[in-house]
Amino acid sequence: MTAKLxxxxxxxxxxxxxxxxxxxxxxxxxxxxxxxxxxxxxxxxTLLRLIxxxxxxxxxxxxxxxxxxxxxxxxxxxxDVTYLRRRIGMVFAVPTPLPGSxxxxxxxxxxxxxxxxxxxxxxxxxxxxxxAALWDEVKDRLQDSAxxxxxxxxxxxxxxxxxxxEPDVILLDNPTSGxxxxxxxxxxxxxxxxxxxxxxxxxxxxxxxxxxxxDRAAFLLNGEVVEIGSQQRIFIHPRDKRTEDYVTGRxx
Amino acid sequence: MSRQQTQVxxxxxxSITAVVVILPIVLVVFYxxxxxxxxxxxxxxxQPPSNGMTEGGIFPALLGTVILxxxxxxxxxxxxxxxxxxxxxxxxxxxxxxxxRLAIVNLAGIPSIVYGLFGLGMFVLFLNFxxxxxxGALTLGLMTLPVVISTAEEAIxxxxxxxxxxxxxxxxxxxxxxxxxxxxxxLPGIITGIILGLGRAAGETAPILFTVAAFYLPELPKSIFxxxxxxxxxxxxxxTQVPGMPLSIQYGTALVLLIIVLSFTLIATAIRTVMRxxxxx
Numbered sequence: 001m002t003a004k005l006x007x008x009x010x011x012x013x014x015x016x017x018x019x020x021x022x023x024x025x026x027x028x029x030x031x032x033x034x035x036x037x038x039x040x041x042x043x044x045x046t047l048l049r050l051i052x053x054x055x056x057x058x059x060x061x062x063x064x065x066x067x068x069x070x071x072x073x074x075x076x077x078x079x080d081v082t083y084l085r086r087r088i089g090m091v092f093a094v095p096t097p098l099p100g101s102x103x104x105x106x107x108x109x110x111x112x113x114x115x116x117x118x119x120x121x122x123x124x125x126x127x128x129x130x131x132a133a134l135w136d137e138v139k140d141r142l143q144d145s146a147x148x149x150x151x152x153x154x155x156x157x158x159x160x161x162x163x164x165x166e167p168d169v170i171l172l173d174n175p176t177s178g179x180x181x182x183x184x185x186x187x188x189x190x191x192x193x194x195x196x197x198x199x200x201x202x203x204x205x206x207x208x209x210x211x212x213x214x215d216r217a218a219f220l221l222n223g224e225v226v227e228i229g230s231q232q233r234i235f236i237h238p239r240d241k242r243t244e245d246y247v248t249g250r251x252x
Numbered sequence: 253m254s255r256q257q258t259q260v261x262x263x264x265x266x267s268i269t270a271v272v273v274i275l276p277i278v279l280v281v282f283y284x285x286x287x288x289x290x291x292x293x294x295x296x297x298x299q300p301p302s303n304g305m306t307e308g309g310i311f312p313a314l315l316g317t318v319i320l321x322x323x324x325x326x327x328x329x330x331x332x333x334x335x336x337x338x339x340x341x342x343x344x345x346x347x348x349x350x351x352x353r354l355a356i357v358n359l360a361g362i363p364s365i366v367y368g369l370f371g372l373g374m375f376v377l378f379l380n381f382x383x384x385x386x387x388g389a390l391t392l393g394l395m396t397l398p399v400v401i402s403t404a405e406e407a408i409x410x411x412x413x414x415x416x417x418x419x420x421x422x423x424x425x426x427x428x429x430x431x432x433x434x435x436x437x438x439l440p441g442i443i444t445g446i447i448l449g450l451g452r453a454a455g456e457t458a459p460i461l462f463t464v465a466a467f468y469l470p471e472l473p474k475s476i477f478x479x480x481x482x483x484x485x486x487x488x489x490x491x492t493q494v495p496g497m498p499l500s501i502q503y504g505t506a507l508v509l510l511i512i513v514l515s516f517t518l519i520a521t522a523i524r525t526v527m528r529x530x531x532x533x
Binding site: 052054057059082083085086089090092094096098099100108109112113145147161162165 | 344345414415416417418419420421422423424425428432433436437531532
């Protein structure tokens with residue numbers, strides 16, 4: 001099996017000198033749901049934002065090592081970063097609608113990619129809203145402001161908004177952080193369907209969620225990978241004492 | 253004195269300072285309106301001065317001010333908005349950027365007469381535009397730059413960072429992000445800055461003194477290389493340079509100038525209020 005993403009000896013330091021990631025190595029395979037979990041400041045969000053190069057927005061940072069996406073280094077200067085971000089979608093911890101209608105939010109990525117054909121856009125908007133289990137709730141109010149949606153609906157809209165570009169990989173940064181259990185279940189359910197088509201890397205809300213959704217998982221602590229393995233291996237038979245202590249709730 | 257009494261006294265003192273701040277503007281407006289309102293009518297606005305400026309209206313000066321304000325807008329807006337976008341979205345925190353910011357702050361502090369002299373040296377003489385609308389508009393534009401840049405930059409920085417991050421994460425380029433997710437939301441603030449800057453330019457005398465303003469012209473300007481009359485300078489002229497000038501014309505002219513300048517402020521406030529109310533986030 002070839003890796004969808006290979007992270008090789010990746011280290012990252014913030015402008016204040018704080019080392020966020022140290023010598024990270026991991027492989028993520030196609031159509032798996034890969035979970036990055038660990039206590040806060042473990043470097044999970046930083047790692048996600050390095051994969052789609054949103055970390056480029058930060059000043060004065062230092063990065064070494066490579067991230068290969070389908071075998072190609074995402075930090076290759078010849079790579080078009082807008083192309084990369086269309087292939088690797090992202091959903092943020094706080095639902096972030098853009099000002100405008102639900103439809104405008106969904107269509108935005110396609111329009112910026114230069115797609116003008118309304119039929120294609122309409123069709124993709126509908127399909128991605130269905131994939132995010134939101135279509136039935138919003139099909140009659142696509143022109144309403146996206147800010148009028150509930151928290152859970154907003155987050156599913158954000159998921160649909162990244163799916164509309166038909167990416168290869170989806171990065172989910174704690175997508176259920178502010179959601180009630182029912183909305184959380186809806187999002188988790190859609191993830192199981194989505195991984196047939198996409199590769200998903202997720203920072204979970206909790207250890208319990210990590211264990212529920214993961215195919216494989218990596219436990220991060222203070223910017224280092226402690227252990228990587230299958231759901232069984234990490235959550236039932238961890239080999240490292242620190243992993244065991246964290247998943248059983250002895251610290252965290 | 254008890255704590256209670258101190259409290260009452262402090263409240264009074266602070267209220268008085270507020271009233272003292274408002275009082276001059278109220279008095280000025282009231283005084284000028286009371287003295288000038290009888291003179292201002294359609295005739296006054298649409299007729300040129302006659303009989304050695306002691307009769308007739310202010311049309312050439314009014315038109316000149318409109319033209320100069322428009323010219324200032326053309327000269328200043330693209331440059332100022334471009335600079336603001338650069339500073340807010342592209343410039344890193346380095347020595348060059350800090351120098352630019354320092355220059356802008358200092359530009360705002362330069363006395364307007366110095367702008368006038370600079371305009372004379374640079375545009376009228378060195379670039380050989382002569383005493384002309386072009387030279388005057390460029391001088392006023394230069395003076396307007398710092399205020400527009402500062403307000404526009406602030407408006408751009410006030411757009412929530414998430415909009416940029418989300419837009420970029422959806423594969424939009426940097427410019428697409430600015431064009432579609434930043435500028436539309438910063439626009440009310442940018443427009444406010446532009447209008448306030450233009451309002452100031454419309455009322456200034458010193459920058460146009462050596463660069464464009466004419467004492468009296470029998471004809472209207474035909475091109476941007478002609479001189480023009482302008483309201484602030486005209487007011488200065490008829491108040492100090494023309495013997496036997498009727499007071500009513502002086503106050504009428506002052507009233508028109510005041511209305512123009514204040515209406516800029518009012519329009520800016522109205523735009524800001526309406527667009528803020530429409531904002532979703």
